[in-house]
Structures are given as structure tokens and as C-alpha cells.
Amino acid sequence: MGYQPERRDLLEIVVRAAREAAGVIRAAAPRARNLDWRSKGPTDFVSEVDIAAEECILSIAARELPGASILAEESAATTPPERVARGLALVIDPLDGTTNFLHGYPAYAVSIGVLLDGEPVAAVVYNVAGDEIFTATAGGGAFMNGVPIRVSTIVDPQRALIGTGYPFKDPTDIPPYLAQLSRVMAQVSGVRWPGAASLDLASVASGRFDAFWENLLSPWDFAAGMLLVRESGGLATTITGSPLRGVARSSVLVGNPAMHAWLRQALQQSQLTDP
Ligand code: IPD
Ligand code: CA
Ligand code: CA
Numbered sequence: 001m002g003y004q005p006e007r008r009d010l011l012e013i014v015v016r017a018a019r020e021a022a023g024v025i026r027a028a029a030p031r032a033r034n035l036d037w038r039s040k041g042p043t044d045f046v047s048e049v050d051i052a053a054e055e056c057i058l059s060i061a062a063r064e065l066p067g068a069s070i071l072a073e074e075s076a077a078t079t080p081p082e083r084v085a086r087g088l089a090l091v092i093d094p095l096d097g098t099t100n101f102l103h104g105y106p107a108y109a110v111s112i113g114v115l116l117d118g119e120p121v122a123a124v125v126y127n128v129a130g131d132e133i134f135t136a137t138a139g140g141g142a143f144m145n146g147v148p149i150r151v152s153t154i155v156d157p158q159r160a161l162i163g164t165g166y167p168f169k170d171p172t173d174i175p176p177y178l179a180q181l182s183r184v185m186a187q188v189s190g191v192r193w194p195g196a197a198s199l200d201l202a203s204v205a206s207g208r209f210d211a212f213w214e215n216l217l218s219p220w221d222f223a224a225g226m227l228l229v230r231e232s233g234g235l236a237t238t239i240t241g242s243p244l245r246g247v248a249r250s251s252v253l254v255g256n257p258a259m260h261a262w263l264r265q266a267l268q269q270s271q272l273t274d275p
Contacts, residue, residue, distance in 0.1 A: 005065070007137040011122040014090070014112040015135060017060040018126040021053040021094055021110045025101065025128050028052075032102055047095075047102060050074055053110065054094035061090055068114075071247070073220045084219075084247045085118040091223035091246055097196030106130065111198035113223025113246050120246050123224035125198045134202040134228050142205050142231035151234040151256035152207035157266075160188045160259055163200040163212035177215060180267055187266065197252070201225025204254045205232040211255025211263045213239055222252050235260040239267050 005013075028035065028049045035047045054074045061070060069083045072092035084091065090112060095101060097108030106129030114122040125134040134149070136142040142149050154160050162184055167173035185191050192209070194200060197217050203209040205228035214221075223246030226236040236244050239251040241264055255263055 007122050007140060010065075010088075010114045011124065011135060011137050013060065013064045014114055014122060014124045015133065017057045018110040018112055018124045018133070020060065021056045022126045022128045024053045024056050025049055025095055025108070025110070029101070029104070029129075032104055035102065037102060046074060047098060049101070050095040050098055054092065057090075057092055057094055057110075057112065061092075065090070071219060073218065076218075076220070081247065084115065085245075087117065089115045089118075089247075091115060091219050093198060093218075093220035096198040096221060097194075100195045105195070107194045107196045107199055109196050109198045109202075111220065111224045113220075113225075113227065115223065115246055118245060118247050120223060120227035120230075123227040125202045125224050125228060127199055127202065132202075134205065136205075136224075136227045136231040138227065138231070140231070142228045144202075144206055149206040149228075149232050151204060151229070151232050152210045152259075154210045154256065155258035157187045157259070157262050158189060160210040160262075161190045161192065161208070162188050162259075162263065163192050163194065163203055163209040165195070165197055165200065165214035165217070166193065167215055169216075173215065180213075180215075183266055183269060184263070197221040198225045201236075201252075201254055202228055204234055204256075205229045207232075207256075209255075211253070211259035213251070213253045213263060213267060215239065215251045216249060217252050218249050219246050222246065222250075226252075226254070229254045233257075237264075239264065 069089040
């Protein structure tokens with residue numbers, strides 16, 4: 001294998017890229033409601049800010065990590081998926097929570113996961129409105145603004161706050177999701193639905209949420225967040241407990257070990273399987 005930068009160096013590069021992209025997003029925030037949105041699907045939008053933030057990250061990646069494969073949301077169609085599972089790869093969501101951003105709702109982020117042979121080795125999730133930088137390296141722990149973070153210690157579902165995301169792309173996915181949701185809602189302290197999956201995973205890593213699930217996410221939504229969760233003592237799998245891979249679309253179930261186990265069982269009883 002050729003020269004590979006150290007994990008700390010990889011992290012430093014992607015943190016710099018995330019900060020620059022966050023600058024692009026922050027500068028555009030005051031005019032978010034007047035931006036031109038293009039529809040990717042009936043309820044799925046992309047703005048010029050998503051594109052500009054992605055270009056910013058890609059130019060840093062091309063300069064600093066010229067050998068790395070890139071899987072970035074707004075240009076993903078040009079990436080052969082099998083390349084991402086080999087060698088060094090960056091999996092990039094330049095603006096996670098676009099709908100929130102376009103409405104001025106302060107929950108959106110830049111998410112960059114660094115994979116080596118398909119496994120996450122470094123990660124950054126930048127909460128732009130909250131100015132919180134979540135980082136992790138494999139084996140090196142997880143941090144928020146440089147301070148170590150851990151998953152929560154809650155083991156009783158009645159005390160748990162659970163995050164989720166709903167299936168907004170295909171209306172036929174809604175009824176089975178509602179079956180899951182009602183089962184979970186009936187047993188926990190609260191359910192939250194903030195609308196930026198990378199931040200939801202960061203919320204589990206930092207103990208704000210005790211667990212989170214979503215039935216279908218793209219790799220750029222969770223490639224970084226899954227490492228944050230693992231490095232803060234949590235578990236990150238599909239909803240049936242299979243290993244999560246940051247290279248393909250998947251369901252996602254994360255949590256502290258006790259709440260991960262509980263939520264996995266609660267979701268199983270609602271009969272949904274991995275996509
Ligand atoms: C979306 C957000 C949302 C999740 C969706 C994602 P986008 O990403 O992460 O929370 O529910 O599944 O597609 O489109 O805002 O980058
Ligand atoms: Ca996203
Ligand atoms: Ca996005």
C-alpha cells in the first residue's frame with residue numbers, strides 16, 4: 001500500500017475543509033429564504049449553498065489528499081461505489097439538513113467521514129449554527145470543541161430521549177415507520193426529529209440522545225457520525241444489528257449499548273427489515 005497520512009493529519013485536513021465549508025454556509029444564512037432551490041425529488045431540495053460548500057471541500061481534498069476517492073452528495077453520481085471501499089476515501093455531506101437551513105431552522109451541519117478500506121478512521125461533523133465541532137479518530141476517542149464526549153449512561157427506556165428521522169422521499173415508507181414510531185413513543189421519555197442525521201449521531205455521541213434510528217440514510221449522512229458514536233462508547237449498526245458500512249445506503253441504529261439493544265428489539269417487533 002502507498003503512503004497514508006496519519007489519522008491525526010487526516011482529521012486536521014477534514015476539519016479545515018469543514019470549517020471553510022461552514023464559512024460558506026454561514027455567510028449565506030441571512031439570505032437562505034431567498035435562495036434558489038432546485039428539486040432533486042418531490043420533497044428533496046438542493047441549493048446553490050450545498051453546491052458551493054461541496055466545491056470548497058473538494059478543492060481542499062484535491063490539493064491535500066490527491067489520491068483519495070471522493071463520495072460527495074451533490075456529485076455522487078460520478079463516483080463508482082466500489083472505489084469508495086478501497087484505499088482512502090472521503091464521504092462528504094456538504095450541507096446536512098438543507099431543509100432546516102433553507103427555513104432558518106438552526107440544525108444543519110457539514111459532515112466528512114474518512115474511510116480506509118471502507119472503515120471510518122477520522123470524522124468531523126460541524127454544527128454550523130451552534131458552532132460545535134465534533135471530531136473523532138479511530139482508537140483516539142471523540143470530542144466536541146476539543147473536549148472528550150461519551151454516550152449517555154441511561155439504561156431505562158422510560159428515561160430515554162430518542163432521536164429519529166422520517167422517510168420523506170417515498171410516501172409508501174411512512175405507514176411502517178409510523179408503526180415503529182408509535183411503539184417507541186409509547187415507552188420512552190421523548191422522541192425528537194431534528195432533521196439533520198449527522199447531528200443526530202453527534203447528539204448520541206455526546207449523550208444528548210440515548211439512541212437514534214432512521215430506516216434509510218445515504219453514506220454521507222452517517223459515515224462521520226458512526227465513528228463519533230463508536231469512539232464515544234456507543235454502538236452503530238443497521239436496524240437489525242448488522243455491521244454498518246459507510247459506503248452504501250443503509251438503515252442506521254445508534255445508541256449507548258443498553259439503549260441500542262432496547263431500540264433494536266423495539267424496532268424488530270415492528271417487523272421492518274434492512275433495505
Ligand atoms: C437529510 C437529513 C435528514 C434525514 C434525511 C437526509 P440532507 O439530509 O440528514 O435528517 O432525515 O434522510 O437525507 O438532504 O438535508 O443532506
Ligand atoms: Ca444529508
Ligand atoms: Ca446534504
